[in-house]
Amino acid sequence: MIWNRTAECMSRDEREQLQGRRLKETVRRCYEKVAFYRAKMDAAGIAPDDIRSAADINLLPFTTKEDLAESYPFGMFAAPMEDIVRIHSSSGTTGKPKVAGYTKSDIEVWAEVMARTLSAAGGGRKELIQNAYGYGLFTGGLGAHYGAEKIGATVIPISGGNTKRQIMIMQDFGSTLLSCTPSYALHLADTARDMGVDIRKLPLKYGVFGAEPWTESLRKEIESKMGIRATDIYGLTEIIGPGVAGECHEQNGLHVYDDHFLPEIIDPVTLLSVPAGTPGELVFTSLTKEAFPIIRYRTRDLSILNTDPCPCGRTHVRMGRITGRTDDMLIIRGVNVFPSQIESVLLEMDGTEPHYLIVVDKLNGMDVLEVWVEVSPKVFTDEIKGLEALEKKIRHEIHNVLGLTVSVKLVEPKTIERSEGKAKRVIDKRPKG
Amino acid sequence: MKVKQLSIFLQNQSGRLAEVMGSIGSEEINIRALSLADTSGFGILRLIVNDKDKARAVLQEKGFTVSETDVIAVEIADVPGGLAHVLEVFAKEEINIEYMYAFVEKSSQNAVVIFRVEDVDASVNALQKKNVHVLSSQEVYAL
Incomplete structure (x- = not known):
């Protein structure tokens, strides 16, 4: 099901106009409110007025993980603390944790894109969503939770871990949609088998898996072990959390919600943008965020963009599944x-x-x-x-x-x-x- | 005349063999024969026990990978040349032996040799024709 037909199916031209307007606002906000961006843009000789359309994104400097570490914890925030209603943080497994702040409007955007993702995966009012992403500072749990409530589904906020209990709840409550990391989904499937429970015979129908790279073969394996349709979801704390992009039932690339997050692919060595269809490093610019806007953030994730129309009707650009990280390499x-x-x-x-x-x-x-x-x-x-x-x-x-x-x-x-x-x-x- | 042997995958790590033995020993399962094949990285433990179903269940419960294999148990006079006589039968029939191991019975003058071959039925027939004493599983478990 398409959650927001107006936003998800608008013409490419219309969206580009929208992206241009939003980019201008974001750049101005960053320049005015965040010392880091002002210094970087001044050094590059770029003023907010130089940005006239979405295509001008090329003029802007990149933001890296190291930049975020230097401004830890709140240096990148573009809203006063009294307007910020929530703080999340990444696990910090690869250095200093990355801290994200959200205004009320940011939380609303996040719920919106998660609502789109869950709807595209099969979610709806009638589904019972077993949300096994960790709740807490990690964005996974609460991000999926707000989206699930927005579409009117029934949320089981079970969080991660306690695998045998997960299986019991899945059986007793009759969960129909599971959200967690793909490796945890596999672990759940194996544990169920050891417990003598056949997940294929339970009401579970859909899986929304992400937060780590996985492969097409692993998808097949999980789908056959659980008897479900498994779709991929992508996101990262620095951009908003889960829900930056999500697959539809076509299972052929993830729709990037590019009215809120503008994606680019760059060559990680030359740092030049590459055209759609060429693999490289994903770069995102937030278009609507208030508390923690981010410009040309280098994700270190390797992917590819696809501008072909998707048979599902959504007009968002699609990204291929993450094939690796420049860090994992x-x-x-x-x-x-x-x-x-x-x-x-x-x-x-x-x-x-x-x-x-x-x-x-x-x-x-x-x-x-x-x-x-x-x-x-x-x-x-x-x-x-x-x-x-x-x-x-x-x-x-x-x-x-x-x-x-x-x-x-x-x-x-x-x-x-x-x-x-x-x-x-x-x-x-x-x-x- | 087939005897069921349990094979257990063991990674090369101290204490694993003791763990296998401990877990079946505490369930009152008695080992009739055993052999351990090893490489630099892993080993395969082959066991013939008096209650293979129970042993298998106990080991799988402990997370070991266990499989069952049909083998032949042959009783041979515990005298020089005893084994050679049996091996000649295999050679004549062109039966290839994958592996074998032997032990001496405590209550008689005989030795028991366990053979793993590809075609168990054909081998049993060939051996019996030459009057070699092939033991039934009941006989082996009762040894």
Whole structure:
């Protein structure tokens, strides 16, 4: 269902006009209220009046994660504290946490884009939404919660963790839509199976999964284990939280709510914008935020934009699923490696579990990469040569994809730590510096 | 005349074998024969026990990957050349042995050898034709 037909289906021209107007307001607000932006724009010789249309975004300087760290906690806020009604923060797993403030109007925008996302995924007044994103400083829980209430669905604010209880509630309450991270969805599916519960026979119909990169094969796996339609959702604290973009039932790219967030793709090395259809780093500019507006924020997420019309009728530009992060990228003997590439190899092989761990180390000056894979009952044979053949096959497939020789370590089921939030896939033991 | 053997995947980590033994031992399951195959990274523990269904359930409950394999148990006179005689039968019939392990019975003058082959039925027939004593699972569990 399309939540807001006027906004989601307006013509491209109309939207561009809207984006231009909103961009001008945002730039002016930033220049007037945030010392950081004023200094940066002055240094670049750009005045707010130089911005006349959405296309002028190219003139503006970028904002990076480091800039946010320097202005920690409230230095980027463009509204006085008495107008700010909520503060969220990222987990800070990759440095200082990023802090976001929201005015009443910002919370309203957030609920609106989450309402669009949940509706596009199958949500509606009749759905029972089991919201297993963590509630608290993390944007996931409350972000999804407000959107779910806005569409009039019934929200079960269960938050993350306590997996057996999640299964019990899912069974007893008859949840029809699950929202959580994809790795937690998989963990829920496996736990249910161990408990003797077949999720496919429960009323659950839809899943809205995000907050970490996942692959098409993992989607298939979750869909078949749970008997649901799983859609991807994208967002980040710096931009608003979840709901920056969401997939529709076509499952072919995420609609970016570009009346509120203006996306660009840049080449992470040259920092130049690239045309739609070229992969690169996602950059966002908020168009309607008051408390924490942000200009040309480099997300470090790798994606691609698609301007083709979507059969669903929405006219928003679509972004491809996140294929990796410039931060996650490992450089192994000079080769760029993304954990998601290894994940797709494992998922495409029959019988291997998608639980894996990548261990990187340095041995005699050489980078070595070891992939830990759990041996499921499906692939276990009681002959050494059978398991050695499996190791060899995984090594071979990874070599095909990465062009790198890796070692494979078979481990017992459940020895790789299960995540209740974002999965930890890489242990880098190499000395830093 | 097939005997069910349990195979358990073990990663190379101290204490894992003790954990397997501890968990079946505390359930009063007795081991009749065992062998451990290992590589640098992992091992496969092969067990013949007096109650394989219970052992399997206990181990799976503990999170181990367990599979069942049909093997042949052969009784051989515990004298020099005893095993050679049986192996000749396999050689003549061109039956390939994947692996084998042996133990000596405590109550008689015989040894028991466990064979894992591809075609269990054909092997049992060939052995019985040559008057080799193939043990039934009941006989093995009662050893």
